[in-house]
Amino acid sequence: MASTAADGGTTDRAAVLPEDILFEIFSRVQEDARDLLCCAFTCKPWLRLFTDRSFLLRLWPDHGHGHRRLLGFFFQKNLYGNRKMAIKKHARRYYSVSAPTFLPTPGSPLGPGERAITSFVADDDGAFSYAEPVASRNGFVLMRIMPRKYHKTKGQVVFGLCNPITGERHVTPPLDCACHGHCVNGYAILMDADHSPSSGGRHSAFSQLLLTGYHDDDGHVHLHVYSAATRSWSALTTRCHSAFLLGADDAHWLYYTPRYHHRPRLYILGFEVTTARVSFTELPFSFNFSAGWSSSFLCVSRDGNRLSVASVYAMQVDVWTQQDGGDDNQWLCTQGIKIPPKVRHPEIYTYSRRRKCSFLNRGSLLALYECDNIFVVDIESNDLERVMVCPESLLHNAYGTCVPLEVDILEFFIVRLGGLSQG
Amino acid sequence: MAAPESGDGNNGAARMVTLISSDNTRFEVEAAAASLSQTLQLTILDGGGGGGDGIPLPNVDSATLSKVLEYCIKHAPAAANGGAPNATAVDRAELERFDNEFVNIDQSVLYSLIMAAHNLEIEGLQSLVAKKVADMIKGKSPMEIRRTLGFPDPTPEEQAEMNAHMLEYGWAYE
Numbered sequence: 233m234a235s236t237a238a239d240g241g242t243t244d245r246a247a248v249l250p251e252d253i254l255f256e257i258f259s260r261v262q263e264d265a266r267d268l269l270c271c272a273f274t275c276k277p278w279l280r281l282f283t284d285r286s287f288l289l290r291l292w293p294d295h296g297h298g299h300r301r302l303l304g305f306f307f308q309k310n311l312y313g314n315r316k317m318a319i320k321k322h323a324r325r326y327y328s329v330s331a332p333t334f335l336p337t338p339g340s341p342l343g344p345g346e347r348a349i350t351s352f353v354a355d356d357d358g359a360f361s362y363a364e365p366v367a368s369r370n371g372f373v374l375m376r377i378m379p380r381k382y383h384k385t386k387g388q389v390v391f392g393l394c395n396p397i398t399g400e401r402h403v404t405p406p407l408d409c410a411c412h413g414h415c416v417n418g419y420a421i422l423m424d425a426d427h428s429p430s431s432g433g434r435h436s437a438f439s440q441l442l443l444t445g446y447h448d449d450d451g452h453v454h455l456h457v458y459s460a461a462t463r464s465w466s467a468l469t470t471r472c473h474s475a476f477l478l479g480a481d482d483a484h485w486l487y488y489t490p491r492y493h494h495r496p497r498l499y500i501l502g503f504e505v506t507t508a509r510v511s512f513t514e515l516p517f518s519f520n521f522s523a524g525w526s527s528s529f530l531c532v533s534r535d536g537n538r539l540s541v542a543s544v545y546a547m548q549v550d551v552w553t554q555q556d557g558g559d560d561n562q563w564l565c566t567q568g569i570k571i572p573p574k575v576r577h578p579e580i581y582t583y584s585r586r587r588k589c590s591f592l593n594r595g596s597l598l599a600l601y602e603c604d605n606i607f608v609v610d611i612e613s614n615d616l617e618r619v620m621v622c623p624e625s626l627l628h629n630a631y632g633t634c635v636p637l638e639v640d641i642l643e644f645f646i647v648r649l650g651g652l653s654q655g
Numbered sequence: 656m657a658a659p660e661s662g663d664g665n666n667g668a669a670r671m672v673t674l675i676s677s678d679n680t681r682f683e684v685e686a687a688a689a690s691l692s693q694t695l696q697l698t699i700l701d702g703g704g705g706g707g708d709g710i711p712l713p714n715v716d717s718a719t720l721s722k723v724l725e726y727c728i729k730h731a732p733a734a735a736n737g738g739a740p741n742a743t744a745v746d747r748a749e750l751e752r753f754d755n756e757f758v759n760i761d762q763s764v765l766y767s768l769i770m771a772a773h774n775l776e777i778e779g780l781q782s783l784v785a786k787k788v789a790d791m792i793k794g795k796s797p798m799e800i801r802r803t804l805g806f807p808d809p810t811p812e813e814q815a816e817m818n819a820h821m822l823e824y825g826w827a828y829e
Contacts, residue, residue, distance in 0.1 A: 256785035
């Protein structure tokens, strides 16, 4: 500070205030993690503070657990419907367009209030105002960017990625592929850390985008890999055919093939990040269509070492977990999570479409939205928690995409900033 | 500030205590006002600070202490009522207005005040100044925060490092 010559201008008093005082200050900024991220970049002592787990735990005592990991939902209010028609109508200004909407959970570190995604990231070219969220991982939201002119769209898909906490954004060049349109159905967003898990403290940036899509012409599932470093797409073909995608996590996708009079077959399509090899493995278990099954999801345990498959039935969630040991394909039904009667609503049996399940990536959470509430099932701790009343805007959006944003905010600060503070 | 130095000694009904700043200025205030400080409260309860003794505060200079006492005197009556269930809305609005006005000060005074409130453990003042600094931070870029809080300009190395971070996060530096 200018008024105190003794400081010599090298240290700043605000930066070296006692931790208790800084805590008092930052706990009043805490409701928006983006403000805290700015503070972390202000000076070295503050950067160190924001990578200190015990300090972060004081700021967000109950974050990183259960439903607190769920920061909110991204969804598109304007349904695009038949894409050709929609694009033509956009072009003729029949439809109004709007950027995807963010709906925070109560107490979300992204602040309260429903907002457009463009309030988190710069969008000078307006790309995100024609976008539809399709997936999310590690704080990133993946969007399919709708073209504005129909004639340009043939066989091309453009994707946009953004991180609402940091404001990072990335728009891919068009993917020219026969599996465009509704056939692109599996997504994975990979970080630097996925390539070298041992790098631990290094901050993690977006590195690859993976898409799986079914080709009508050869009946195969194709895997497209986009590299952020080279800004280019490459393709890999797998031998699996005519399977339905159920869900994905990291670089794994869960597929099933229905069989008449038999239980369906479940498969995992895996992409080995370090070797870029693709595998397709049939699982030694399946799910029971006739027992009120609504969907199955694939997830990776929080330590990142094991895969689980959660099958959601009307009354319970069954979880199968991959076992340690030599054989990767050994699975055990580890738990059945009962959905208590108060969660269920009589209508869900008759109007199952009113019940939507959504798989939340990584942290092994499953969000269920029923008639008027949103619940979270924590697959690792077996807990079922009610998060919030399902807002009208989401409820009436039953046919559009809705992408839950799941971030462990503590881990996020430590991992993303950790490498910087050591520099 | 002259207000606390009423010079009436202990003639009034209220008990008075003397506080001595780091630069040896003596401030005489009502015990009730000084007792807002958790640190001073025990000493005062033990009967200290009265008469010619005074309580030395080696960490607080006279300019800051007079500011702190201004706050204490204003807030003492409300605090004495124990959260003031009988305080009127007018009183509360008046205190709020006073608080807003009170922290509308230069950064250097604000920092001295933060430290003094912390050392003297005056809860209300601590949260008042913390809120003020928090409001100064909200919605600003790292560089704007530095300017607002009066940090010295970054060295070229610091600047380069910040630029690199900002670039990585797709932020404009300014």
